Amino acid sequence: xxxxxxxxxxxxxxxxxxxxxxxxxxxxxxxxxxxxxxxxxxxxxxxxxxxxxxxxxxxxxxxxxxxxxxxxxxxxxxxxxxxxxxxxxxxxxxxxxxxxxxxxxxxxxxxxxxxxxxxxxxxxxxxxxxxxxxxxxxxxxxxxxxxxxxxxxxxxxxxxxxxxxxxxxxxxxxxxxxxxxxxxxxxxxxxxxxxxxxxxxxxxxxxxxxxxxxxxxxxxxxxxxxxxxxxxxxxxxxxxxxxxxxxxxxxxxxxxxxxxxxxxxxxxxxxxxxxxxxxxxxxxxxxxxxxxxxxxxxxxxxxxxxxxxxxxxxxxxxxxxxxxxxxxxxxxxxxxxxxxxxxxxxxxxxxxxxxxxxxxxxxxxxxxxxxxxxxxxxxxxxxxxxxxxxxxxxxxxxxxxxxxxxxxxxxxxxxxxxxxxxxxxxxxxxxxxxxx
Numbered sequence: 001x002x003x004x005x006x007x008x009x010x011x012x013x014x015x016x017x018x019x020x021x022x023x024x025x026x027x028x029x030x031x032x033x034x035x036x037x038x039x040x041x042x043x044x045x046x047x048x049x050x051x052x053x054x055x056x057x058x059x060x061x062x063x064x065x066x067x068x069x070x071x072x073x074x075x076x077x078x079x080x081x082x083x084x085x086x087x088x089x090x091x092x093x094x095x096x097x098x099x100x101x102x103x104x105x106x107x108x109x110x111x112x113x114x115x116x117x118x119x120x121x122x123x124x125x126x127x128x129x130x131x132x133x134x135x136x137x138x139x140x141x142x143x144x145x146x147x148x149x150x151x152x153x154x155x156x157x158x159x160x161x162x163x164x165x166x167x168x169x170x171x172x173x174x175x176x177x178x179x180x181x182x183x184x185x186x187x188x189x190x191x192x193x194x195x196x197x198x199x200x201x202x203x204x205x206x207x208x209x210x211x212x213x214x215x216x217x218x219x220x221x222x223x224x225x226x227x228x229x230x231x232x233x234x235x236x237x238x239x240x241x242x243x244x245x246x247x248x249x250x251x252x253x254x255x256x257x258x259x260x261x262x263x264x265x266x267x268x269x270x271x272x273x274x275x276x277x278x279x280x281x282x283x284x285x286x287x288x289x290x291x292x293x294x295x296x297x298x299x300x301x302x303x304x305x306x307x308x309x310x311x312x313x314x315x316x317x318x319x320x321x322x323x324x325x326x327x328x329x330x331x332x333x334x335x336x337x338x339x340x341x342x343x344x345x346x347x348x349x350x351x352x353x354x355x356x357x358x359x360x361x362x363x364x365x366x367x368x369x370x371x372x373x374x375x376x377x378x379x380x381x382x383x384x385x386x387x388x389x390x391x392x393x394x395x396x397x398x399x400x401x402x403x404x405x406x407x408x409x410x411x412x413x414x415x416x417x418x419x420x421x422x423x424x425x426x427x428x429x430x431x432x433x434x435x436x
Contacts, residue, residue: 001030008098010079076100084376085415105134105419134419138179141172143402144395146240146334148196148205149383152223156387156406157184158394159205162192164402167211171221174406176387178426188219188228195243195290195383197250199270204231206252206268209239214258218268235266235275242290242299246317251278253299253315256286261304265315279320281313287381289337293344294364298325300346303333308352329360329369336384340391341411345372347393350380355399359409375416376407 001013003022013027014034081091081104089104144161151157156174160167167190172181187205194208194215203221205228207214216237219228238255245251250268254261263280281299288302288309297315299322301308310331313322328346335349335356344362346369348355357379359372379396386392390408393416397403407418 001027004099010094085373085417087413088376088415088417103136103418105417133422135179135422135425137406137408137418137420138174138181140174140181140395140404140406141170141183142168143404144168145397145402146193146381147383147395148191148194148208149385149392149394150196150198150203151385151387152198152203153201154387156385156392156394157196157198157203158383159196159203160187160191160194160208161395162209162211162381162402166190167192167209174392176390176420176424179420185221185227187221188230189215189217191215191217193239193256193381195241197243197245199245199248199250202270204243204250204268206243206250207234207238207241207255213237214239214256232268232273232275235277236262236264238262238264238286240286242288242302244290244292244297246292246295246297249317251290251292251297251315253290253297254281254285254288254302259305260284261286261302278317279315279322282322282324283309283311283313285309287333287349289335289346289349291337291339291344293339293362298337298344298362300337301328301332301335301349303352307331308333308350326367326369329371330356330358332356334381334396336379336382336393338384338386338391340386340409345384345391345409347384347391348375348379348382348396354378355380355397373409373414373416376418377403377405379403 002010003013005011013030016023016027076093076095079092079094081089083089087106091102091104093100093102140158143163144158147161148159159171160169169186169190171184171186173184174181190210191205191208194206197204201223205219207216209215214237216234218231218233220231221228234252236257238257241255242253252266254263254265261284263284265278265280266275267278268275284304285299285302289300291298299313301310303309308331310328312325312327314325315322330351332349332351336347338345346360348357350356355378357375357377359374360369361372362369375393378398379393382396383394384391389411392406392408394406395403405418407416409416
């Protein structure tokens with residue numbers, strides 16, 4: 001049993017003086033047990049836990065086949081590890097006498113199959129390959145929760161959000177090829193708890209909250225003009241609505257009006273520049289995940305006012321009707337929903353008590369939900385977007401802190417990761433990306 005001393009060193013609890021405020025019953029029991037073990041094993045064992053005394057390191061020489069022994073003091077020690085994926089780990093280590101966190105990504109480099117006619121020496125050389133190198137994904141400029149997020153010309157666009165202090169106006173863009181974030185023109189007003197829709201070169205920020213009231217305002221970023229402009233207001237002010245586009249129309253589904261999850265749904269036509277109300281949801285919901293899939297609009301989970309929902313509704317624009325569908329495995333609000341690999345993915349969220357790192361995938365053939373791979377970090381009020389062959393989860397709330405990190409689902413390994421192969425990144429050094 002260890003304790004962390006003021007100088008950040010780890011010490012054995014045997015060294016705690018009797019009567020100290022930290023000398024609890026649990027520590028006293030440990031001292032008794034340790035004392036018995038010490039008597040039976042080694043009466044002269046030191047009480048303080050220090051660096052191992054001169055650990056041996058064995059060095060092998062292939063040419064000579066001779067075994068050498070060298071003594072050296074380690075600069076770091078492993079304390080504990082936890083597995084976060086099939087090939088991913090997080091470890092707690094001491095580094096230079098201080099506690100540190102270490103992220104580990106394992107990758108097996110398969111040797112090249114030697115030619116059957118090759119000489120033994122040649123075959124041996126051909127199997128010796130350099131290991132793959134990775135960069136960590138660059139972080140956003142600041143923590144963001146409940147942001148607007150989408151794919152803008154094969155880049156990841158992130159707008160506004162909430163950083164626990166205020167609702168933000170700032171906008172930034174992630175370029176996967178360079179693993180860098182770049183700032184864009186900020187929105188006209190700070191807004192969080194909202195979503196965006198992207199049609200071509202235009203970005204639509206819809207509703208949300210300014211930190212004190214729900215918003216009915218709508219603004220659009222036209223890349224050709226390079227600034228945000230105001231558009232016609234929503235028929236009803238709301239925060240936490242679900243937003244998606246289908247057939248060049250923008251849908252705003254449900255939301256929070258300051259009192260309850262609402263059923264109202266509206267659609268915006270950029271050609272006429274007008275909002276039109278459509279059929280209402282069967283269940284009023286906010287913080288629901290909304291996406292278009294198979295020419296239908298899906299409203300997934302959310303919250304009615306007090307309860308997290310596992311119910312799912314599907315809107316058919318041809319008949320203007322919402323119908324109930326197969327419920328989620330886990331009730332969740334503040335989840336990200338999008339189409340990836342021709343499947344509907346539901347990512348993270350909160351079940352009302354815990355922030356989730358779980359995902360669910362909808363099978364359109366059987367019309368059922370199945371469990372998908374878990375994220376590295378739990379994320380509530382998370383947004384997702386597909387860029388290239390990667391599904392990104394952006395920011396959110398971990399249950400303890402607001403996040404400035406992103407991670408993506410790798411189809412090759414079917415795992416979430418925050419490492420990117422260096423072959424996919426411009427070799428120019430990045431500010432936040434570091435090789436691993």
